[in-house]
Amino acid sequence: MRIVILGCGRLGAYLARRFAQDGHEVVVIDREREALDALGPDFPGETVVGMGIDAEVLRRAGIEGADAFIAVTGYDNTNIMAAEVAREIFGVPRVITRLNDPLRAEIFQELGLKTVSPTALAVEAIRKCLED
Amino acid sequence: MYLIIVGGGKVGYYLSKSLLAEGYEVLLIEKNPRRAAFLIDELGADHVWVGDGCDSSTFAQVGMNRADAVIAVTGDDEDNLVVCLLAKRKFNVPRTIARINNPRNAEIFARLGIDVTVSTTEIIQAQIERALPLRSLVHLLALRRGGIQLVEGKVAPGAPADGRALRELGIPADALVVMVVRGDQTFIPSGETILRAEDEILAVTTPQSEPVLRRLLLGA
Numbered sequence: 001m002r003i004v005i006l007g008c009g010r011l012g013a014y015l016a017r018r019f020a021q022d023g024h025e026v027v028v029i030d031r032e033r034e035a036l037d038a039l040g041p042d043f044p045g046e047t048v049v050g051m052g053i054d055a056e057v058l059r060r061a062g063i064e065g066a067d068a069f070i071a072v073t074g075y076d077n078t079n080i081m082a083a084e085v086a087r088e089i090f091g092v093p094r095v096i097t098r099l100n101d102p103l104r105a106e107i108f109q110e111l112g113l114k115t116v117s118p119t120a121l122a123v124e125a126i127r128k129c130l131e132d
Numbered sequence: 133m134y135l136i137i138v139g140g141g142k143v144g145y146y147l148s149k150s151l152l153a154e155g156y157e158v159l160l161i162e163k164n165p166r167r168a169a170f171l172i173d174e175l176g177a178d179h180v181w182v183g184d185g186c187d188s189s190t191f192a193q194v195g196m197n198r199a200d201a202v203i204a205v206t207g208d209d210e211d212n213l214v215v216c217l218l219a220k221r222k223f224n225v226p227r228t229i230a231r232i233n234n235p236r237n238a239e240i241f242a243r244l245g246i247d248v249t250v251s252t253t254e255i256i257q258a259q260i261e262r263a264l265p266l267r268s269l270v271h272l273l274a275l276r277r278g279g280i281q282l283v284e285g286k287v288a289p290g291a292p293a294d295g296r297a298l299r300e301l302g303i304p305a306d307a308l309v310v311m312v313v314r315g316d317q318t319f320i321p322s323g324e325t326i327l328r329a330e331d332e333i334l335a336v337t338t339p340q341s342e343p344v345l346r347r348l349l350l351g352a
Contacts, residue, residue: 077208077211089243
């Protein structure tokens with residue numbers, strides 16, 4: 001699969017390395033070049049510096065032929081906008097959006113985005129720990 | 133008419149103030165408590181809500197479902213988009229208006245269903261183009277679907293359009309000259325209309341045909 005990842009923080013970098021290890025073709029976008037260094041010198045994928053809400057930057061990252069787009073910056077609204085552009089403008093078949101705000105995640109899930117909320121997942125996991 | 137404005141910066145503040153003066157019911161949403169305190173002092177507590185305009189619980193509390201329009205004027209395009217998407221899709225607000233900074237976002241916002249975008253960058257650019265005799269068509273309005281633009285330009289002396297009938301010009305099928313201003317006369321042209329230098333032209337065009345139209349009218 002060709003996977004475009006927006007945001008190279010801890011989550012983005014880990015995802016990128018993991019997918020590359022699994023043999024996927026990976027492109028990572030971040031607005032800061034230093035953030036992309038976190039991928040390490042042996043990262044086999046491509047990197048693009050730029051704003052992920054800019055259609056031109058997404059195009060440069062090869063979004064047009066991508067099988068999946070994953071928006072995992074730390075900013076919920078940036079992720080939502082990038083995901084909507086990927087889905088509605090570029091017709092990427094699989095779009096996954098990270099949203100810290102569980103409520104916003106729920107609403108945009110209802111509105112058709114595939115959302116993942118690390119906050120909600122952590123709350124669930126911690127509650128489970130206490131119940132055990 | 134109930135208008136909800138999101139973002140209490142300079143644009144949001146002055147906009148709220150003038151809409152209130154015109155008698156509209158206005159509620160301005162601002163998330164920064166310090167800024168909100170200033171806004172409450174200036175506009176009155178009834179017209180300011182302290183909260184996150186991207187948060188749907190805020191929306192429920194301010195009665196978003198009875199708003200006639202939502203106007204998102206924060207400094208960030210993505211925040212304005214999310215406000216308008218929530219208003220439109222979750223609360224069925226009839227009109228959503230977003231301020232954008234990157235003019236290229238106009239098309240994206242339109243395709244995502246936002247009714248109107250206002251690009252401060254483009255407004256300033258259009259004013260400058262009107263003030264300076266640049267060889268380009270001035271963008272007046274982006275129409276909602278298909279990226280069609282209403283543009284304005286003045287026929288340049290010696291340009292292909294100078295002294296020729298519209299029909300003969302070879303204007304592309306997806307561009308149309310809709311109005312001609314000649315001195316104190318304004319008229320809707322036909323194919324037989326012969327354009328002259330200094331005629332002011334209003335036309336609608338797709339972005340693809342704009343360069344052709346520019347060359348025919350302006351010769352550059």
